[in-house]
Amino acid sequence: MSSTRRKFLHSSLLGSLGLFAGKKSMAHPVDTLYAPTKNEPIVISTWDFGKAANAEAWTVLGKGGRALDAVEAGVKIPEADPNNQSVGYGGLPDRDGRVTLDACIMDEQYNCGSVMCLEYIMHPISVARLVMEKTPHVVLVGDGALQFALANGFQKENLLTPESEKVWKEWLKTSKYEPVINIENKLHKPAGEGNMPGGPNNHDTIGMIAMDASGNFSGACTTSGMAFKMHGRVGDSPIIGAGLYVDNEIGAATSTGVGEEVIRIVGSHLVVELMRQGLAPEAACKKAVERIISRSPAKAKTLQVGFIAINKKGEYGGYALQKGFTYAVKSGKEEKLIPAKSIY
Numbered sequence: 281m282s283s284t285r286r287k288f289l290h291s292s293l294l295g296s297l298g299l300f301a302g303k304k305s306m307a308h309p310v311d312t313l314y315a316p317t318k319n320e321p322i323v324i325s326t327w328d329f330g331k332a333a334n335a336e337a338w339t340v341l342g343k344g345g346r347a348l349d350a351v352e353a354g355v356k357i358p359e360a361d362p363n364n365q366s367v368g369y370g371g372l373p374d375r376d377g378r379v380t381l382d383a384c385i386m387d388e389q390y391n392c393g394s395v396m397c398l399e400y401i402m403h404p405i406s407v408a409r410l411v412m413e414k415t416p417h418v419v420l421v422g423d424g425a426l427q428f429a430l431a432n433g434f435q436k437e438n439l440l441t442p443e444s445e446k447v448w449k450e451w452l453k454t455s456k457y458e459p460v461i462n463i464e465n466k467l468h469k470p471a472g473e474g475n476m477p478g479g480p481n482n483h484d485t486i487g488m489i490a491m492d493a494s495g496n497f498s499g500a501c502t503t504s505g506m507a508f509k510m511h512g513r514v515g516d517s518p519i520i521g522a523g524l525y526v527d528n529e530i531g532a533a534t535s536t537g538v539g540e541e542v543i544r545i546v547g548s549h550l551v552v553e554l555m556r557q558g559l560a561p562e563a564a565c566k567k568a569v570e571r572i573i574s575r576s577p578a579k580a581k582t583l584q585v586g587f588i589a590i591n592k593k594g595e596y597g598g599y600a601l602q603k604g605f606t607y608a609v610k611s612g613k614e615e616k617l618i619p620a621k622s623i624y
């Protein structure tokens with residue numbers, strides 16, 4: 281046996297006996313990376329509906345539970361809420377009237393799972409978690425994701441509520457296809473055109489990131505995507521690095537808004553890397569938003585994108601292109617909804 285391997289086994293054994301808990305081990309960096317330390321749990325998530333989702337996540341975090349379990353439980357709240365027309369059940373359909381869902385999840389050890397364009401399953405986040413835990417893969421899409429979900433006991437359900445169907449039928453009268461942005465709770469079409477049906481939830485994903493009492497991070501992101509999208513269109517939300525990224529040494533970030541712009545800059549990964557360079561969460565989110573503007577300043581004025589992030593110290597922040605983006609925070613010290621700063 282090589283001496284490195286022997287050292288690893290030795291330090292793992294000591295680690296599992298708890299002899300290194302809370303201390304910086306010199307024996308092997310893996311021991312220090314995941315060693316429990318005393319941390320204040322915290323969870324943050326996108327938009328106003330993040331508040332109810334955080335409260336659910338707190339039922340896990342507040343008891344010293346794992347961040348991964350907390351974020352999964354948290355985002356299942358908007359997924360099951362028929363009044364939320366941008367996530368899960370009740371989500372606005374694509375242009376063909378099909379509700380297609382995107383979700384991803386990531387834990388403290390770079391494990392991740394994702395489903396894209398999944399139909400008929402109310403909790404895509406739990407399917408994404410199973411992809412992570414039960415398969416050697418990271419992503420399953422469409423029929424393959426559905427097949428996998430059904431094989432694992434998920435029920436097929438109609439996710440198109442009468443309300444969302446009504447909005448879709450209204451949209452069909454004009455069938456105009458363009459992103460609609462959320463500014464101060466109003467829907468605005470680019471270039472001053474009239475508002476589009478769909479209510480204020482036309483495209484509001486839930487992205488949730490959390491640090492638990494062991495100092496470990498996880499994140500989850502789930503959405504029905506852009507309303508009336510082309511069938512098969514996938515945004516940033518289920519793409520690891522774009523809609524969500526977790527690096528347990530640094531922190532975590534997630535995004536909402538026009539997914540195409542977030543994918544182009546690999547937004548959430550960028551935010552985490554900016555924090556690695558020393559930026560505070562809010563400053564890192566702002567820089568990522570500025571990257572979108574630098575690519576195309578005129579277009580950026582017509583879009584909404586928001587990021588939120590937490591670092592290893594439990595500091596958090598958010599930033600958006602436009603006014604109107606809110607995020608919810610819950611910790612042992614506070615519970616609030618924060619209007620994010622924005623460029624425009």
Ligand code: SD4
Nearest residue numbers: 483484485505515537539
């Ligand atoms: C997407 N990012 O599918 C998602 C939608 C969203 O606020 O977040 N809207 O592009």
